[in-house]
Amino acid sequence: MKMKKYLFAVLIVLLAATPALAQVKVVATLPFIGSLAKEIGKDRIDVVTLIKPSQDPHFAEAKPSMILAARKADIIMYNGLDLEIGYLPRIIESSSNPKIQPGKIGNFDCSQFVSVIEKPVAIDRSMGDVHPLGNPHYVFSPANILKVAEGMTGILSELDPANAAYFKGNMQAFRARFIEKEKQWRQMSLRGKKFIAYHKLFEYLAREFGFQIVGYVEPKPGIPPSAGYLAELVESMKRSRPDAILASEVNGERESEALGQKTGTRVVILPHDVGNAGVKDWFSLMDKVVESLK
């Protein structure tokens, strides 16, 4: 009899420990991924973003707090294409969370929906930090982002079927806004413009909006420029006459400013992700980027 009572008490405690209202807990690596998930899930999902807007997503560390967040997650959403290779494997492995391990539904690589550009045929590290799976910076690619948002709707509906219609509705609203915004962006005449960029951040944007990146401040991806290389670049810029030098707040601001002063070229510091000054979601990120390039 006593035994039964004891078992019953244990059962009660266990039941009480499982949360009654279980919202899907999303852990996003990058701010724009968290922001997109929030567009679809609104207040019916919990979103924790690991990388802060002020950080360069190439160079983060697997902080213990990130591992803890991953431990509590139902799903981890990440950029993929090896952008987070320096910390994500450790976060996922150390999380001790079977739900988010590779191959599980909670391991969500956003790049699976992306038409990847710049896939190198043969590379080695003498070429700098080249991303072997292609250019991972599709955040500036409207066509691909729409597909990612659709993919998120699918996975969230799968994790929380009760809210599937709600997520679908939010996706429809997102798509409507997307179509309207894209029209606006297309009207900005970026076609034929020429830019120098610090890092290979804007290749997707260039393809979709028909402008050209004619040179890079970095001699090789991830390698800061030497004085000799900069002198050559200054020479080539005299010939190519780019409209501006593009850099981001975490990637090459200082070097680009110096180059701008030397050549008298306009320097445009673009936000690289949601959460940078005045950028509250992905649409305003694109607004600001397209506006700055005009």
Place this chain on the structure above:
Amino acid sequence: MCKKVLSFTICFLLFVASQSFGDDIESRLKAFEETLRTQGETIKEQQKIIQELKAKLDVTKKEVATQAELTKSEAQALAEKTPAEDKSWKFTGLFGGSNLANPNISLVLDTFGYYSNIKQRELPKRGIPGLTNEGLTNSKGFNIDSAELGLYAPIDPYFNLYATIPITEDGIELEEAYFLTTSLPYGLQVKGGKFKSGFGRINGQHKHVWDFADLPLVYRAFIEGEGITEKGVQLTYLPELPFYTLLGIEVLQGENATLFGPDARSGPHAFTAFAKSSLDIGDNSTILFGPSVITGSTRTTTVADNTEFQGTSTLFDWEMTCKWKPSKTQSFTLQSEYLYRDQKGDLTNTVTSLSGPLKRAQDGFYIQSMYQLDRWRIGVRYDRLDLFKKDFILSGTQNNFGSNPWRATAAVDFNPSEFSRLRLQYNYDRSAGGNRVNNEVFLEAIFGIGAHGAHAF
């Protein structure tokens, strides 16, 4: 007239020529016929092959057609389904890319030049009196620590495997080889095989990620080699608390030469427990801290020359790391560990065979800081032993070994990329009691190729 003569002459010449080469032409014709026949045969064979291929192609075409139909119907079926039911997600491996046929492979070369004002033959004898008789192993001049081979990959959906195999001039070593579970519930994780213990902070790090070329004195005094690397099992638990806390226990074979000795007792006889907590302060600062303890049976010859110690050892550790990293180009780290060792047992003089009870309770700490600016880092470190405790009670008598051992270090390193590091380090070392100061200089180069390992905090 002239034309006639000319054409006649040509005809005549041709006739003569055909006459004189008639035999040759006949043989040539024969040869030609022969060639034609063989070629005809070849063509026949080829036609045969072409027909075969055609037949095969037809079959393939049919197959493709049926497959296309299948895919069509599949696509229709998929389209009819709602996206929620679509389970055909593409997955990315834990370490990115595709890694089916080969594990991730990396090789790290660690090589350094070493200078000391102490004579080469004195270096191996330069222990820390009262703590360890193990001296310095570096050679003056060029040294190769190792070319360290790293292999890792998921085994299946339940385990990952890691192996670290340093290749040194003495041969191949198995530093680490362990499995790690990935799919246990409740935040549990099991590690088994041979691995670096979760004890302390630097203990878990590989040599090439150390902030300095050598280990702090506390590690040299209490632990042999590059830390506690043992055969055994580890269980960790990461509870869902508001802040990060990792709890772990280990059962180890207990073979570390200084801490336990290789043959203190048969069977596993070292036990570890540790806790690590971490808090973020703002977006840019993180602290990590926690205690560790390892205890086990000991039988070593490292207390002093010509002695053997048999008893039990317990080593406590308190670690603390603060890191401020506002951007990728700038960071500051402050790190410290305090270690305390308690040892009880009998010390035997192996020459005289005289034996007496020995009780040692000794401690020490290090504090180090690194400042990184762009591709440069500068670091300073202060080491001190016998900080609060320096009990060395042999047969009831406290032995004194002179002034407290200490050392000061400064280093600067340049990192051309994530995969290369050049370091210059200077040690002012007063750890050998009243003996001479050791002025040490390291010029170290570390290079890594192959798989890109993730950075731990």
